[in-house]
Amino acid sequence: MEFQFTIIVPVYNEKESLPRLFEYLKKYLxxxxxxxxxxxxxxxxxxxxxxxxxxxxxxxKDFSCLLFDKNYGKGAALKAAFDDTKTRLLGYLDADLQTHPEDFELLLPYIEDYGLVTGWRKNRKDTLIKRFSSKTGNAVRIFFTKDNIHDTGCPLKIMHTAYAKKIPMFRGLQRFLPAMILLQQKEIKEVVINHYPRMEGYSKYNFKNRFLGPLIDCFAYVWIKKSYIDYSIKAKHG
Structure with missing residues (x-):
């Protein structure tokens, strides 16, 4: 039986988290x-x-990898994975296991009716500073994108691969996945999922890259929205 769903996991300096990540992924498969x-x-x-x-x-055998020659950022990691994916559906999961792969099952029942289904970490298990900076960054993105998603940055999402491959690459791509699907005139849905405290390693984010970075990226999104070209082919002959 051919694979139907690809789980993409970007990794940056998460060696301490990897043994548990592999265990959880193998169990979910x-x-x-x-x-x-x-x-x-x-x-x-x-x-x-x-x-x-x-x-x-x-x-x-059910695992494969892409290894970058240097650090390009999570947006580049996701875009490379989107381009490499062969299955009709793909999902995105962070390596820190603050969301678990088993919760893809909460999202999958809705994917046939939507272009993207994303998790909502309604009860976050993060520090006060992290929750505040994420909430602030999310409010800024909503102001620019009008996607009205409670938790745009949730690292548990499912998309149709065909739509994901149409997303242009830019820094901060991971913060705008729902908005980029909306640009393709596809609907999106948010589903409450579980959230867990980080057990190993440390967060790569702080107030600067949770707020100031996203603010700058929003201007890139505004330009892309204005210039974005989308099309669908009705028929092809020859």
């Missing part, structure tokens, strides 16, 4: 409602994550 595979993208890690990922993927 056994119970997933769709025949699923995993695509890990190492974004130029400097802590040995890349070699750990490569070894694991060579030993596990």
């Amino acid at each position: 056994k119970s997933a409602s769709l025949k699923s595979c995993v695509l890990l993208v190492d974004d130029g890690s400097s802590d040995g994550s890349a070699s750990f990922i490569e070894k694991f993927c060579l030993e596990n």
Whole structure:
């Protein structure tokens, strides 16, 4: 049976989290409602994550990886994975396991009716500063994108691969996935999911890159929205 669903996991300096991540992913693949595979993208890690990922993927047939030569950012990691994906559906999961792969099952029942289904971490298990900076950044994005999503940055999403491949690459891409699907005239849906405290490693985000970075990226989104071209082919002959 061919794979139906690809789980994309961007990784940057998460070596401490990887053993538990691999355990959770292997467990989910056994119970997933769709025949699923995993695509890990190492974004130029400097802590040995890349070699750990490569070894694991060579030993596990349902896992594959892309290894960047240097750190390009999560947006680039996602775009590379979108371009590489062969299945009709794809999902996105962070390596820190603050969201769990099993919750893809909460999103999958809705995907046939929507272009994107995203999680909503309604009860977040983060520090006060992290929650405040995320809430502020989210409010800024809503002001610019009008996507009206409670939790735009939630790292648990499902998309139709065909729509994901049409998303242009730009810095901060991960913050605008719902908005980029809306530009394609597809509907999006938000579903409440579980959220867990980080158990290993440390967050790569702070107030600066949760607020100031997204604010700058919003101007890039406004330009893309104004210039975006979308089309569908009715028929092809010859």
